[in-house]
Amino acid sequence: DGGITQSPKYLFRKEGQNVTLSCEQNLNHDAMYWYRQDPGQGLRLIYYSQIVNDFQKGDIAEGYSVSREKKESFPLTVTSAQKNPTAFYLCASTPQPRGGSEAFFGQGTRLTVV
Amino acid sequence: AQSVAQPEDQVNVAEGNPLTVKCTYSVSGNPYLFWYVQYPNRGLQFLLKYITGDNLVKGSYGFEAEFNKSQTSFHLKKPSALVSDSALYFCAVRDMNTGNQFYFGTGTSLTVIP
Numbered sequence: 001d002g003g004i005t006q007s008p009k010y011l012f013r014k015e016g017q018n019v020t021l022s023c024e025q026n027l028n029h030d031a032m033y034w035y036r037q038d039p040g041q042g043l044r045l046i047y048y049s050q051i052v053n054d055f056q057k058g059d060i061a062e063g064y065s066v067s068r069e070k071k072e073s074f075p076l077t078v079t080s081a082q083k084n085p086t087a088f089y090l091c092a093s094t095p096q097p098r099g100g101s102e103a104f105f106g107q108g109t110r111l112t113v114v
Numbered sequence: 115a116q117s118v119a120q121p122e123d124q125v126n127v128a129e130g131n132p133l134t135v136k137c138t139y140s141v142s143g144n145p146y147l148f149w150y151v152q153y154p155n156r157g158l159q160f161l162l163k164y165i166t167g168d169n170l171v172k173g174s175y176g177f178e179a180e181f182n183k184s185q186t187s188f189h190l191k192k193p194s195a196l197v198s199d200s201a202l203y204f205c206a207v208r209d210m211n212t213g214n215q216f217y218f219g220t221g222t223s224l225t226v227i228p
Binding site for chain 2: 004006031033035040041042043045048050058088090092097098099100102103104105106107108110
């Protein structure tokens, strides 16, 4: 079945560690997105990529990094510079960077700092 | 600037009664509008969207929404609520002309009371 796979579902990070969240899609979509979800704040855009080897910062990119070496993969690294990383992270994709298509979402990764 | 407002954090409705979840938006151009539903610890599921044409759009699970350009609103409705409709609902907007990002509201928690 086509879709977006995020792994792991739960992730625990110690203070000062970098961690990488995986996002893979087999929908052949050009654009991919990373969102952070905190209670009462909705979804906030971290990074997005419109095409392979290109990505742009979203509203809350500080303390995060991404890469887009393959069309189907868009991993997110939460660095030690991110002061409050505990949150639910959602990856999404759309067929094209613009237009009326809805975004397709993965099942999310819940990151907790211990 | 693009933005979405969901004025109600929480909506309670009795099973079998009609439900409405409110959404207003702001974009510089013409909007693409979307509704999503989220169950606990899961990703967002697409419900419906407005692209162009008929102002009343019908979506999954009996939900519908009405686009009102003069009031810049896109309220989600269902004629008869089910307990299983209890979830978190997000409205999102994308600018038709410039939009390579989705802007999400802060979400409305819907509780259907048996």
